Amino acid sequence: MKAILFDLDGTLLNRDASVKVFVEKQYERLQDVVGHISKQRYIERFIELDQRGYVWKDKVYAQIVQEFAITKMTAEQLLEDYLHEFKYSCVAFPNLLKMLESLKNAHYRLGIITNGYGQFQMDNIKALQIEHYFDIILVSEWEGMKKPDERIFLKALNQLQVAPCESVFVGDHPENDVRAAKQVGMKGIWKKDAGWEEVLADVVIEDLLELVPVLENFEKVSH
Structure with a gap:
């Protein structure tokens, strides 16, 4: 990964x-x-x-x-x-910075793909003070396409210069995030959300920090 x-x-x-x-x-x-x-x-x-x-x-x-x-x-x-x-x-989920720090230290390339208005979403990302962790940030208004359109995922992967099979997408929406990412060949991780019951994801997490061991597990399996 x-x-x-x-x-x-x-x-x-x-x-x-x-x-x-x-x-x-x-x-x-x-x-x-x-x-x-x-x-x-x-x-x-x-x-x-x-x-x-x-x-x-x-x-x-x-x-x-x-x-x-x-x-x-x-x-x-x-x-x-x-x-x-x-x-x-803007309120962050618990352990947001801790998780991003861990991923950055492990030398993962990081990106955001979000639906919404460009400036509005960027303002919120800056408010969370996380902008500098990410190599790319794609906002649907500025890209002229939005999730679950597979082109926005492929554009992000292209910019990060990684193949879908080397990538993971983490999101709360079963269709726009998890299913759409899996359809382009990425691993889809569902960040559990009270609005949905059953979600077909590779992994389900409740807390952002759970992502770190999940990724380590993917590494072990692929070796």
């Missing part, structure tokens, strides 16, 4: 926790705009509409403005606030 590639949201970035922190801060920051709604209701509704990141925020805010009769800010202005402020609420 020469290269380890990661998804971002739900894999390195604890998106659920980050969203909670963000919405709470947004409510407090915009008290004069949303103060007529109870804090708990605002947070709950945002999280419901967001559907764990699979609904883009323009739709979320349009719905919130309408439902809660918000008049002092438009949905567009609330979206702007989200785009600008989210990076200050």
